[in-house]
Amino acid sequence: MFDTILGLPVHPLVVHAPVVLLPLVAVALILLAFRPAWRSRFAMPVLVLLAIGSLGTVAAMLSGNALGERVGIPATHQTYGVSLVISSLVFLVVAGGWLLWTRKSEEPTGAQQGLGWVVALGSVGIIVLTGLVGHSGATAAWSDVVATQTPQPTTSEEAEPGPAASPADSPAATATPTAGTSAQASPTPSQPTGYTMDDVAQHATRESCWAAVDGNVYDLTQWIALHPGGEDRILGLCGTDASAAFRGQHSDQERPNDQLASMVLGPLVG
Numbered sequence: 001m002f003d004t005i006l007g008l009p010v011h012p013l014v015v016h017a018p019v020v021l022l023p024l025v026a027v028a029l030i031l032l033a034f035r036p037a038w039r040s041r042f043a044m045p046v047l048v049l050l051a052i053g054s055l056g057t058v059a060a061m062l063s064g065n066a067l068g069e070r071v072g073i074p075a076t077h078q079t080y081g082v083s084l085v086i087s088s089l090v091f092l093v094v095a096g097g098w099l100l101w102t103r104k105s106e107e108p109t110g111a112q113q114g115l116g117w118v119v120a121l122g123s124v125g126i127i128v129l130t131g132l133v134g135h136s137g138a139t140a141a142w143s144d145v146v147a148t149q150t151p152q153p154t155t156s157e158e159a160e161p162g163p164a165a166s167p168a169d170s171p172a173a174t175a176t177p178t179a180g181t182s183a184q185a186s187p188t189p190s191q192p193t194g195y196t197m198d199d200v201a202q203h204a205t206r207e208s209c210w211a212a213v214d215g216n217v218y219d220l221t222q223w224i225a226l227h228p229g230g231e232d233r234i235l236g237l238c239g240t241d242a243s244a245a246f247r248g249q250h251s252d253q254e255r256p257n258d259q260l261a262s263m264v265l266g267p268l269v270g
């Protein structure tokens with residue numbers, strides 16, 4: 001149920017509920033905290049949207065885990081995601097309780113107003129955390145695409161001045177280095193559900209460089225030329241189980257882990 005719908009992953013679909021509703025509701029709550037007179041009219045709609053957004057994070061977590069089984073779990077994103085699930089459910093109870101408690105009071109008591117300040121502060125936290133979750137998810141999904149799929153120059157100022165420039169051979173317009181001729185690095189899995197160490201071992205070159213790390217297989221080909229720590233470090237991993245090397249160098253560092261997650265091919269099997 002949380003895995004796929006119409007042949008596509010559920011996760012990118014359901015995340016819209018929390019990603020859109022939680023910041024919207026948080027802004028509404030901040031306004032309501034400072035405008036007691038608006039509460040009688042808006043408290044219930046805001047509460048309903050808050051409930052949908054908060055419960056949506058649970059659906060996002062379940063579908064995210066299902067997607068992670070296919071493409072690998074992005075560690076940073078998962079940590080932020082789980083934090084958002086917990087905090088938005090706590091927030092639903094606190095802010096929801098406050099809305100129900102204060103919606104009829106024209107003249108709020110000190111305690112009601114005080115809790116309103118807490119809710120407003122919590123709203124800011126929810127906005128920030130939702131941004132972090134969404135950004136880390138989108139980073140895991142898109143950063144390698146952006147880093148490696150360089151747009152073709154379209155404007156005249158980008159055009160090569162030389163005679164009859166070959167489009168396949170004109171990377172000069174951007175800073176992105178290319179990894180030799182490996183742009184289409186063999187994405188042909190031997191089976192769709194996973195990859196064996198034999199599969200990995202067959203991709204041990206600069207032209208097609210795969211490595212296993214902690215139960216997943218990654219295509220590092222494009223990353224060879226981009227690695228801030230140098231090409232050799234990645235070249236040494238091609239065709240191997242790189243778990244120890246990666247953990248030894250980068251275990252709890254956010255950017256390397258995100259970068260790695262963005263290059264996942266699938267789980268290691270056998």
Ligand code: HEM
Nearest residue numbers: 012015018060061064065067068081082134137138140141
């Ligand atoms: C808590 C457990 C979660 C797990 C395990 C998880 C897992 C994932 C995975 C595997 C991806 C795809 C990455 C890729 O393609 O390489 C992803 C993308 C994403 N996730 Fe999550 N996720 C979780 C929670 C959430 C939550 C709570 C939200 C939102 C509130 C969220 C929002 C997103 C977004 C916006 C994307 C990018 C989608 C796209 O641009 O295609 N995730 N997540």
Ligand code: HEM
Nearest residue numbers: 220227228229230233234245246249250255256257259260
């Ligand atoms: C697939 C494996 C690897 C990935 C995805 C990866 C990713 C990264 C990333 C994203 C950075 C930049 C970190 C930042 O800007 O905060 C980085 C830096 C670095 N990496 Fe890796 N790395 C990998 C393997 C290795 C290995 C095996 C070594 C060493 C044996 C290594 C050594 C370094 C060093 C020394 C730096 C720092 C470079 C500098 O800023 O001077 N990396 N790596």
